[in-house]
Every structure is written in C-alpha cells, then in structure tokens.
Amino acid sequence: MASRETDANGTRVLRAALTLAAAVAAAVVLLALVHDATRERVASSERARRAAAFDRVLGGIDYDNDLLADRIEVRDPELLGTDASVPVYRARLAGRPVAVIIESVAPDGYSGSIRLLVGVAPDGRLLGVRALQHRETPGLGDAIEERRSDWIRSFDGRSLGDPPPGRWKVRKDGGDFDQLTGATVTPRAVVAAVRNTLLFVERQGAALFEPMPTANG
Amino acid sequence: MDARSIVANGLTTQNPGLVQLLGLCPLLAVSTTVAYGLGLGLATIAVLLISNTLAALIGRWLLPEIRIAVFVVVIAAAVTAVELTLAAWLPAIHAGLGIFLPLIVTNCLVLARAESFASRNALWPAMLDALAMGAGFMLVLLALGASRELLGHGSVGAGLDDVLGAAWSATRIDVFPERHGLLLVLLPPGAFILLGLMLAARNRAAQRTQLRRSPAIALGDSRA
Numbered sequence: 001m002a003s004r005e006t007d008a009n010g011t012r013v014l015r016a017a018l019t020l021a022a023a024v025a026a027a028v029v030l031l032a033l034v035h036d037a038t039r040e041r042v043a044s045s046e047r048a049r050r051a052a053a054f055d056r057v058l059g060g061i062d063y064d065n066d067l068l069a070d071r072i073e074v075r076d077p078e079l080l081g082t083d084a085s086v087p088v089y090r091a092r093l094a095g096r097p098v099a100v101i102i103e104s105v106a107p108d109g110y111s112g113s114i115r116l117l118v119g120v121a122p123d124g125r126l127l128g129v130r131a132l133q134h135r136e137t138p139g140l141g142d143a144i145e146e147r148r149s150d151w152i153r154s155f156d157g158r159s160l161g162d163p164p165p166g167r168w169k170v171r172k173d174g175g176d177f178d179q180l181t182g183a184t185v186t187p188r189a190v191v192a193a194v195r196n197t198l199l200f201v202e203r204q205g206a207a208l209f210e211p212m213p214t215a216n217g
Numbered sequence: 218m219d220a221r222s223i224v225a226n227g228l229t230t231q232n233p234g235l236v237q238l239l240g241l242c243p244l245l246a247v248s249t250t251v252a253y254g255l256g257l258g259l260a261t262i263a264v265l266l267i268s269n270t271l272a273a274l275i276g277r278w279l280l281p282e283i284r285i286a287v288f289v290v291v292i293a294a295a296v297t298a299v300e301l302t303l304a305a306w307l308p309a310i311h312a313g314l315g316i317f318l319p320l321i322v323t324n325c326l327v328l329a330r331a332e333s334f335a336s337r338n339a340l341w342p343a344m345l346d347a348l349a350m351g352a353g354f355m356l357v358l359l360a361l362g363a364s365r366e367l368l369g370h371g372s373v374g375a376g377l378d379d380v381l382g383a384a385w386s387a388t389r390i391d392v393f394p395e396r397h398g399l400l401l402v403l404l405p406p407g408a409f410i411l412l413g414l415m416l417a418a419r420n421r422a423a424q425r426t427q428l429r430r431s432p433a434i435a436l437g438d439s440r441a
Contacts, residue, residue: 016283023287027294034298038305045308138316139249139403148376181395182403 050117050132054089054101056146057119057128059156063091063098072211074102079200081105081113081193090209097122097209100201103132106193110185111135114144118197122209129155129194141186151180151187160198168195218338220345227349233326234357234412235419240324244358245408247317249369252376254362257317258355259380260299264321265347267295269335273343276336288331296322314380326354357415364411369403371395 047068054067070092073085080086082105091099099121106114114134119127129152131144143149154177160168169175170188179187201208218226233239240261247253271291279287300318303311311318321327330350335343367373371393378386401407 012280016280019279020283020286020290023290027290031294031297031301034301038301041305042301045304049308135316138247138253142315181398182400 053117053130053132054119057101057117057130058091058099059119059127061091061098061121061127063093065090065092067091067101072208074200074204074208076200079104079196079203081107081196088208092209097206099127100208102197102201104193104197104200106189108185108189108192109134109136110141110183110189111137114186114189114193116190116193116197118194120198120201122206124159124198124202126155126158126194126198128153129190131190136186137183140180140183143180143183144186144190149180151178152190154178155194160195160202168192218342220342223342223345224349227346227351227353228356229353231350232353232357232419233350234354235416237326237329239329240326240354241412243317243320243324244354244361245405245412247320248358248361248365248408249403250366250372250376251359251362251374252380253317254355254358255377256314256380257320258351258358260314260317261321261324261326261354262348262351263299264292264296265327265330265351266344267299268292268327268331269343269347270340271295272331272335273338273340276331279336284336285328285332288328288336292327292331293322309382310380326350360415361408361411365402365408367392369398369400369407371398 051068067089071087071089074080074088075083075085077083080102086105087103089101090097091101099119102118102120104116104118106116112135114136115132117130117132119129121127130146131152134142134144136142136144144152146152163176167174167176168191170177170179170184170191172179172184173188175191177187177191227233229236231237234241234244243257243261247257268288268291272288275287275291276284296318300311303314303318330346334346338346363373366375372389372391372395374389377388378384399407402411
C-alpha cells in the first residue's frame with residue numbers, strides 16, 4: 001500500500017544518500033592523505049623554483065646575503081595589485097643594497113591574477129621580470145613565460161623614464177611594448193603591473209632596504 | 218565485447234573527438250601545438266585509466282540514481298591526487314603539463330566512459346576501453362595540434378621538451394616565420410572550423426566505406 005511504498009522509497013533514498021556521503025568521505029580522506037604526503041616536497045620544489053627565478057630577475061648582479069632570509073612584507077593594493085601583503089627580498093653586497101625583488105601581482109590578466117617577480121636596482125633600473133604563476137591561455141597568453149618566448153625580457157634594463165611615462169603601454173595602446181600574437185590583455189596587464197611596481201619602488205626609496213636583518217645576513 | 222572491438226571503438230567507430238564529440242572543451246582549448254596535444258592526451262589517458270578502473274570495481278554496488286554523482290566525486294579526487302603526486306615527485310612534468318591536469322575534470326569523456334561502459338563491464342575490458350578511448354582522443358588532439366601549430370605558428374614540434382624531457386628540445390621544425398601565421402587557427406573559432414573540417418572528412422570516409430560494404434542499406438533502400 002501507499003505507506004509501504006513510501007517506506008521502501010524512503011529507504012532507497014537513504015541508501016543512495018549514504019552511499020554518496022561515503023564516497024565523498026573516502027575522497028576527502030584520500031586527498032587529505034595525499035596532500036599530507038606531498039606537502040613538504042611541493043613546498044620545497046616551490047622554494048627551489050623561486051630561488052631559480054630570483055637568479056634570473058637579478059640579471060646576474062653580485063650579492064652576498066641570504067635573499068630568502070632578508071625579506072620584509074609590504075602592502076600597497078593600488079600599486080602591487082593585491083590586498084594581501086607582498087614579500088620584498090633585498091640583495092646586498094658587503095652590506096650595500098644592490099637590488100630589491102618584489103613579488104607583485106597583475107590582477108587583470110585574461111584568466112585572473114598573474115604573480116610576477118620584479119627585480120629592481122636602487123637607481124630604479126629593471127634587472128629582470130619573470131612570471132611566477134598564472135592561468136593565461138596556453139599557446140597565447142602563456143608566452144609571458146620565459147621558456148615560451150623572449151617577450152618577458154623586453155623589460156630588462158628599462159626604467160620609469162625609459163620608455164617615457166606616456167609610453168609604458170603595449171603598442172596597441174600607443175606604447176612601446178610589443179603585445180603577443182593573439183593576446184593583448186595578458187601583456188597589457190603585465191606591462192601595467194611592472195610600471196606600477198617601479199612606481200612603488202621609486203616612492204619607497206631607501207626605506208625598502210630598511211630594516212637590516214638582525215641576524216648576520 | 219571482445220578486445221578488438223573495444224580498441225576499434227576507441228580509435229575509430231566511437232572516436233571521442235570525431236564521433237562521440239565528447240571533451241570538446243579541453244580539446245579545442247589546448248590543441249594549439251603538437252606538444253600541448255601530446256601532454257593533454259597522455260594526461261587524459263592516465264585519468265581515464267584510473268577512473269575506469271575504479272568505476273569497474275565499485276560500479277555494480279551503486280544505485281543508479283547516484284552513480285553519476287559518485288563518479289564525479291571519484292574523477293575529481295583522482296585528478297587532484299594525480300596533480301599533487303606529480304607536483305611532489307615529478308615537478309618537471311607537472312610544470313610542463315601545467316593547466317592540462319585540472320582541465321581533465323571538464324572532459325565529459327571520462328564521466329561518459331565510467332558511466333556507460335566501465336561500471337557495466339569487468340575490470341580488464343574497462344581498462345582496455347580507457348586506453349583505446351584515450352588513444353583515440355589523443356589522435357584527434359595530435360591532428361588538431363599539428364595543423365593549428367603549423368598554420369598558426371609556422372612550426373611543428375615546438376615545446377616538446379616540456380612534455381617529454383630535455384632531449385626533445387631539438388625536434389622542432391620551423392616551416393615558416395611565425396609572423397606569417399594565420400592567427401585565426403590559434404583561437405577557438407579557428408579550432409571549431411578545423412574540427413568541423415575533420416568531422417566532415419571523417420563522415421565522408423565512413424559513408425564511402427558503408428556504401429562499399431552494403432550499398433542498399435547505405436542508400437536507405439528498404440528492400441535490402
């Protein structure tokens with residue numbers, strides 16, 4: 001009768017729900033285990049990638065301190081592209097500041113934010129820029145990666161006066177920087193972010209190299 | 218189903234990219250070079266294997282109404298686990314595949330095989346089906362990747378070292394300078410057009426084969 005069918009139906013629904021819950025629970029446990037097992041290695045390979053990227057954005061200049069240890073956190077949502085605090089690594093040679101590396105962000109990429117590593121000399125000259133992390137279109141926007149194309153090297157040696165302020169844009173917008181084949185939004189975002197980072201460095205000036213690390217760096 | 222028909226299904230008669238038309242989103246999005254096609258193809262085969270194996274093992278114990286939901290959970294978990302494992306132990310391959318790994322979750326081919334084949338068959342046929350369907354998908358990826366890279370970038374084989382290792386960095390062939398390339402084929406509309414042409418060619422070939430084998434049936438002659 002009606003009530004017995006409803007009961008059987010109810011049991012079936014309950015069984016289905018419990019099975020799904022069990023599957024989700026199993027997946028959660030599996031992923032927690034995998035995440036735990038891989039966390040250290042992923043973190044260390046991330047550190048290695050960052051260290052290798054540091055070398056490339058410093059353009060081969062000499063330094064003798066521990067970059068990873070000599071860092072401060074800064075915050076400038078307007079110029080650094082993120083509300084979160086941004087790490088700044090200072091490179092020194094015999095105590096003298098020789099470069100600063102900023103992990104700024106281009107928030108207006110084609111598919112979200114692009115994390116950049118920008119190396120700047122104390123005189124405001126760009127030593128190098130690299131894309132750390134992005135989700136731009138494979139084959140188009142991902143040409144900002146060094147392994148895909150030379151485009152990112154077009155920032156080497158530039159500064160706020162070179163090109164002049166009005167020309168710190170992609171060619172399509174009346175500036176001096178090439179865009180990429182089939183991708184304008186991505187290079188536009190990166191050019192703007194690099195320019196803003198240079199502005200930030202100029203405004204902060206020597207303060208970026210303070211305070212000196214307390215331990216012997 | 219016997220092994221031969223499973224393989225034939227995956228590679229030709231039920232080819233995911235040209236017949237079933239499944240997984241078009243990742244197919245069209247990342248098939249811009251041979252290397253990308255290869256990377257996505259290999260990663261898809263790996264995920265298909267895991268997913269079909271699990272579906273074959275647990276499928277028969279699932280009530281029909283939640284089977285698909287459970288498979289979605291399984292596939293997403295498998296892809297995430299594979300991604301984390303690669304990031305930890307094979308970081309070079311993980312960096313090379315990059316965005317392709319998460320993209321596999323959007324490929325409805327994986328869910329389709331789990332639901333319509335793997336969960337209703339034994340373990341070995343399910344695994345063979347995974348390999349066959351994955352290979353069929355990869356064939357289309359490679360064909361599209363080669364034509365789009367050639368017409369759009371003017372090269373063939375750029376970036377293979379990202380997927381296969383440093384030894385392959387020299388295999389690139391540059392046919393003509395990139396600035397003479399046809400931008401359209403690198404963008405989604407061009408991918409659709411090229412895929413459409415491949416579909417038309419495939420359909421024509423299939424029609425001809427059908428005509429040769431049984432003309433009456435092919436021509437719709439009801440007297441046969």
